[in-house]
Structures are given as structure tokens and as C-alpha cells.
Amino acid sequence: MKVAMISLHTSPLEQPGVGDAGGMNVYVINTARQLARRGVEVDIYTRATRPSQGQVVEVEENLRVINIVAGPYEGLAKEELPTQLAAFAGGVLEYVRCREPLTYDVIHSHYWLSGQVGWLLRDLWAAPLIHTAHTLAAVKNAHRSDEDTPESEARRICEQQLVDNADLLVVNTEEETRDLVAHYDADADVVEIIPPGADTELFTPGTDRNTELSRRQLGIPLHAKVVAFVGRLQEFKGPQVLLRAAAELFERDPHRNLRILLCGGVSGASSSDTTYRDLAAELGISRRVRFLGPRPPEELVHVYQAADIVAMPSYNESFGLVAVEAQATGTPVVAARAGGLSIAVADGETGLLVDTHDASDWADALAALLDDDARRSAMGEAAVGHAARFSWAGAAERLESVYERALSEELSGCHQRNAGG
Structure with missing residues (x-):
């Protein structure tokens, strides 16, 4: 053929x-x-x-x-x-x-x-x-x-x-x-x-040592909690939702040891090179946000392994490949209940699905996992098996x-x- x-x-x-x-x-x-x-x-x-x-x-x-x-x-x-x-x-x-x-x-x-x-x-x-x-x-x-x-x-x-x-x-x-x-x-x-x-031979669960090495490579504090966004920086993918939710978390607790990673390039007519940097500055969280350029798969795996949570606040996804890749590395996902994300993520088992794009709702969902190490770890373990269903x-x-x-x-x-x- x-x-x-x-x-x-x-x-x-x-x-x-x-x-x-x-x-x-x-x-x-x-x-x-x-x-x-x-x-x-x-x-x-x-x-x-x-x-x-x-x-x-x-x-x-x-x-x-x-x-x-x-x-x-x-x-x-x-x-x-x-x-x-x-x-x-x-x-x-x-x-x-x-x-x-x-x-x-x-x-x-x-x-x-x-x-x-x-x-x-x-x-x-x-x-x-x-x-x-x-x-x-x-x-x-x-x-x-x-x-x-x-x-x-x-x-x-x-x-x-x-x-x-x-x-x-x-x-x-x-x-x-x-x-x-x-x-x-x-x-x-x-x-x-x-x-x-997903390429489950490349995207594999990280050990504590993998996580430590990945964070050192990315310049992230070892003891911080990390939420990563991976994808194109455009309104439809929702990076602004994550930034506003992070600002809400810092407003609730100014001493929260949290870092936000945005990994991707600007895309779409409504975004420019400074759109999300300017938003982070406006929200007063610039020092807590790292902007990473797009990464090839063999480097992207380190971003997933460095994160405690991967966030996907998209307004719609036909499936959500990032969610599967993240879960394959043992990282739970907090995602919008939109499109194929309700299949890519097992709600309550390998991550959480959020019904709205409201910053307070997203802050609640992120805090629920960031503040519960045992639950987050259990979800990470379950995520690997869930991702293995997709090849x-x-x-x-x-x-x-x-x-x-x-x-x-x-x-x-x-x-x-x-x-x-």
C-alpha cells in the first residue's frame, strides 16, 4: 500500500x-x-x-x-x-x-x-x-x-x-x-x-534522581513545587488561565514555594512575544514564572519529569497529547474538562478535570494536589498505567x-x- x-x-x-x-x-x-x-x-x-x-x-x-x-x-x-x-x-x-x-x-x-x-x-x-x-x-x-x-x-x-x-x-x-x-x-x-x-519508550517515569537532575538543568529550586504548561502560547490553549490561577494561589499564601513553567512558543494572532510575560508582570508573579522555549521530545521529557503537575487549561482539545506524554512520565495532569481531555485524563485517578476556566476554580484544583503529596504521588503512579493504553x-x-x-x-x-x- x-x-x-x-x-x-x-x-x-x-x-x-x-x-x-x-x-x-x-x-x-x-x-x-x-x-x-x-x-x-x-x-x-x-x-x-x-x-x-x-x-x-x-x-x-x-x-x-x-x-x-x-x-x-x-x-x-x-x-x-x-x-x-x-x-x-x-x-x-x-x-x-x-x-x-x-x-x-x-x-x-x-x-x-x-x-x-x-x-x-x-x-x-x-x-x-x-x-x-x-x-x-x-x-x-x-x-x-x-x-x-x-x-x-x-x-x-x-x-x-x-x-x-x-x-x-x-x-x-x-x-x-x-x-x-x-x-x-x-x-x-x-x-x-x-x-x-505517546512514545512510552521516551516518556518514562522519573526517579527522584531524574527529577533532581531535570530541575538542576532547568534552573528550578529543588524543593519548590512546580506546575508546567507545555504547548503553544495562545489564548485557546489557556496559559493565561494558569498564570491567573497562580496569582490567586500566591494571593492566598504569599510564601507558597511554587514555580510555574511555560514551555512553548507564541502562536496565534492574539498573542505576541511579550503577551504572557506582560501578564505575569501585571499579576506580580514574574519572579515565580519561567519561560522555556519549545523543546524537542528528548528534552521535553525533562520538563515533564521536573514538574509536580502538568496543567492543560485549553478551551478545547481534540485529544490532548501533552496529557498522555506527561502521564507516561508519572506526572499527574490538571486539565480543563474539554474535548478529548476527559479521555486523556482519568478524573480523580491520574489527575483532575476542571469544569470552568475561572482562576479561583483552577487555584482550588492545583492546590488540592500541590498540598497533598500522598494523593499526588498515587495519581502519578496510576498515570503511567493509564498512558500505556495509548500507543x-x-x-x-x-x-x-x-x-x-x-x-x-x-x-x-x-x-x-x-x-x-
Whole structure:
């Protein structure tokens, strides 16, 4: 089987936490690696953002990343990428045409921009289109904070077209299926649920010595309590919620020995390089907050191991890969009861779920674990077993079965295009 994966707006080789790179990058590269190891040939098409990388990157046997020039290498925001859909699609077609007889059995697109290209290629190549949205405009708008910029109606229309036209839709959770049905009138019979995974060989529980070494490397006091946030610094991910909750905790007890780590890069139109530093200063907690740049996985594990708690105050998550990675290291998670986080975190067993984004509620939840060492330790131990339920190998095995289902269902030579949206 040969699969063309489309990941237009962000390369799976980019560092998660930088710009628009995040959980989707982790998902794409890890499922592709595992599919390749099962003997499936995978080509990932993405937009070239620097000439030094070359057109084709051989990642490992059966897996390549193909960089397609579409617009300038730098200076093009994600919001401007719809202007490059034709250029990108043309670049993919040119690459394939010049390498006959290169053909694909299946197309798997990730995110709505890629889906629009995948929809065109599906018609041209007569290959089934599997689409994974990762996030949805209607859901993001329903759950966004008051300060966050709403997603455009143009995006929602494009997503509706993909729901109407893709052969199969892959989601992470049952809740995503319900969202597709409720907001996009999807046929539940064409939706396949495949939970993502975590690299449990890399993200492993830390010993006391690991924790001590990690804290020394990060410059964190050994005897402080540490709450870490890992992800893109944007309103939708909720770092402002954590900062305000921390300020509430310090207001309750000015002598509390607590440090906050924010690990990630700024992303989104509503944030700048100083947004969260300025907020920490405004709240009077700058000396208690450390800003860490995005980390590759082999360094990110030390952030998880250094933390007593990982906080995920997102307004919505299709799943929440950070929660699984943190739990795999034995660190309990306090998360918003939003999207897939209610599956990624076992409430009361491996962490706590918070029903609101109110600073007082978050301060209460964090204090409940920070001030109860025995409970927090027990949750950390349970978290390792919970995280072990999610694996990339298992996700890839199920993805391959979805591809086989798509191939087994007869496709007509001409597709009925539902382009209304």
C-alpha cells in the first residue's frame, strides 16, 4: 500500500510548540513512522519553508517528506495560506507527473487546508480520501475565550465540504464524532475513531534522581513545587488561565514555594512575544514564572519529569497529547474538562478535570494536589498505567485498517461533488 499524506500548513519535521507546529505534527510523524514500519509506503507532502532542507527528506525506510514550493519560504501566516492552495496542489501534481509511474492507493489529509488539496487529488487520482480535521472551526468558536479571534466562516464552509466529500473521516474521540454530526451533519457511519498515542519508550517515569537532575538543568529550586504548561502560547490553549490561577494561589499564601513553567512558543494572532510575560508582570508573579522555549521530545521529557503537575487549561482539545506524554512520565495532569481531555485524563485517578476556566476554580484544583503529596504521588503512579493504553503502534494498525476499508469500498469513476458547504 502506498499513501500520500497531506500536511500543507506545517511540516511534521518542525519542532512542536514553534509557530503553528503542535500536536498535529506529533500525530502525523508518529503515525507515519509506525505505518512505514508495518510496510506501508508513506509520502508526506508539506509546504516548503526553507530551501536548505531540499525537496525530498528520507526520514526512514518507506517514509519520505516532500517539500513543495508554494509561496515565499518565510513571512506567510497560516491565515494567508488559502491563497497558496492552487500553487501547492500544482506542485504536488508536478512532482508526481515527473516521476511516473508514481501512484498512490490512498490520500490522507490533515487539517482543512490539506483537505481541500486532498479533495482535488482524490478526484484526479481516483484514490479514496481519508480526512482528519484535528480541530474544527465551529467547535473552536463555540469554546473560544472572549479575547480569542474567531475562526472564519470561509474555513467552516471548507470543512463542511470535506465532511460532505471525504470517503472516510478519522477522529480521536467519540466526542469529535458527536461534534461532526452536530455541527456539520456528518454521517456517523463514515467516521472512524482512532485514539492517538505517546512514545512510552521516551516518556518514562522519573526517579527522584531524574527529577533532581531535570530541575538542576532547568534552573528550578529543588524543593519548590512546580506546575508546567507545555504547548503553544495562545489564548485557546489557556496559559493565561494558569498564570491567573497562580496569582490567586500566591494571593492566598504569599510564601507558597511554587514555580510555574511555560514551555512553548507564541502562536496565534492574539498573542505576541511579550503577551504572557506582560501578564505575569501585571499579576506580580514574574519572579515565580519561567519561560522555556519549545523543546524537542528528548528534552521535553525533562520538563515533564521536573514538574509536580502538568496543567492543560485549553478551551478545547481534540485529544490532548501533552496529557498522555506527561502521564507516561508519572506526572499527574490538571486539565480543563474539554474535548478529548476527559479521555486523556482519568478524573480523580491520574489527575483532575476542571469544569470552568475561572482562576479561583483552577487555584482550588492545583492546590488540592500541590498540598497533598500522598494523593499526588498515587495519581502519578496510576498515570503511567493509564498512558500505556495509548500507543502509536496501535494507532497505526487501526489507521491501516481504515485505509483497507476505504480501498474495499468501490469508488465510482466520477464523484458527486457536494461543493455548497
